Amino acid sequence: SQELEQSPQSLIVQEGKNLTINCTSSKTLYGLYWYKQKYGEGLIFLMMLQKGGEEKSHEKITAKLDEKKQQSSLHITASQPSHAGIYLCGAAKPSGGSNYKLTFGKGTLLTVNP
Amino acid sequence: DADVTQTPRNRITKTGKRIMLECSQTKGHDRMYWYRQDPGLGLRLIYYSFDVKDINKGEISDGYSVSRQAQAKFSLSLESAIPNQTALYFCAVGGGREQYFGPGTRLTVT
Numbered sequence: 001s002q003e004l005e006q007s008p009q010s011l012i013v014q015e016g017k018n019l020t021i022n023c024t025s026s027k028t029l030y031g032l033y034w035y036k037q038k039y040g041e042g043l044i045f046l047m048m049l050q051k052g053g054e055e056k057s058h059e060k061i062t063a064k065l066d067e068k069k070q071q072s073s074l075h076i077t078a079s080q081p082s083h084a085g086i087y088l089c090g091a092a093k094p095s096g097g098s099n100y101k102l103t104f105g106k107g108t109l110l111t112v113n114p
Numbered sequence: 115d116a117d118v119t120q121t122p123r124n125r126i127t128k129t130g131k132r133i134m135l136e137c138s139q140t141k142g143h144d145r146m147y148w149y150r151q152d153p154g155l156g157l158r159l160i161y162y163s164f165d166v167k168d169i170n171k172g173e174i175s176d177g178y179s180v181s182r183q184a185q186a187k188f189s190l191s192l193e194s195a196i197p198n199q200t201a202l203y204f205c206a207v208g209g210g211r212e213q214y215f216g217p218g219t220r221l222t223v224t
Contacts, residue, residue, distance in 0.1 A: 033213060040202065043215040050211065089155065090213075097142075099145060099164045101172070103212060106156040 004091055004105035012111045013079050017032045021074045021108045022113075023089035031092030032064050032072045033102060038085045076110075117141045118216035126222045127195050135190045135219050137205030143176050145208035146188040148172075148180060150201040151218075157204070163188055195223045 003026040013019050023032065031050045035043040047056045049065035049072060056063055061083075063074045075084055086109050090102040117140045127133050137146065138158040149172075159172030169180060177199060180204040181189045192199055200223045205216040 031211065035215070040162040040218075040220070045212060045214055047214075048211050077151065082168075095164070095170070100208075101147065101159060101162055101170075103159070104157040106154070111189075 004103060005110045006087075006105035006108050009106070010111070011110040013114065015080060015112055015114050017079055019076050019079055019110070021110070023072045023074070023105055025091055026036060027070070027091075029065065029072070029091055030070045030094055031040060031100065032063075032065055033060075033090040033092065034072070034074055035088045035090065036085050037088060037107070043088065075100050079110075079112045081112045081114055082114055084110055086110070118205060118207055118214055120203075120216040123142045123160070123217065124164045126224065128224055129196055131195050132195050133192045133195055135192075135203055135205075137188045137190070137216055138204075139186050139207045139212065141207055141209060142185070143207045143209035144185065145213075146182065146204040147208070147213075148178075148188070148190045149204045149206065150199075151176070151204060152186070152201050160190065160203075161170060179185075192221075195221075199223050 005024045009024045033048050034046040037043045052067045052069045054065050060077045065072045086107040088107045090104045092100040117169040119138050121136045144165045149157045151157050157172050162170050163182045179191045203219045
């Protein structure tokens with residue numbers, strides 16, 4: 001089965017600093033999803049990457065899927081307290097036709113100190 | 115996402131009771147999923163459905179059952195709840211390259 005490892009598990013940064021979260025897969029990624037979750041709340045869809053080398057941005061958050069399609073990085077520029085939360089990556093596994101199911105990493109807890 | 119709703123949002127029940135969690139969506143997507151989230155274990159897939167006539171077991175389906183009543187409704191049942199089913203449960207819906215989650219149901223089994 002596909003496993004996703006996120007690093008770091010937790011991260012504390014000062015407001016205004018840049019940061020990077022990594023998501024590494026044990027198998028080739030067919031699609032990689034990034035979500036943000038406030039503690040105990042629902043997951044907010046950030047973006048989905050599918051092609052090797054693809055890069056997408058959502059406000060000050062940028063994610064990239066590497067060329068070999070086994071790793072994705074999520075970069076936050078000039079972090080703000082509103083960026084605090086748990087970031088989860090999910091790997092899409094094809095399940096016939098255009099259908100798929102997701103396997104998730106365990107998340108990275110981000111704290112941004114003002 | 116307000117287009118995916120879950121009821122109830124919180125529930126406390128006793129061991130052995132039957133309980134149903136409901137999920138509704140207004141996005142018109144065919145794919146629906148149930149996950150549970152536990153501290154340290156992340157999100158795990160319980161059941162998923164790609165259309166009304168399609169039901170599939172996920173990685174942790176034991177002790178759970180589901181019903182896809184319509185394209186927009188997907189219910190998760192615990193036939194006889196046990197304490198280790200205490201968790202945060204999420205419904206998700208998928209269309210195209212996107213997958214959206216509901217707000218979650220916090221279930222406590224005492």
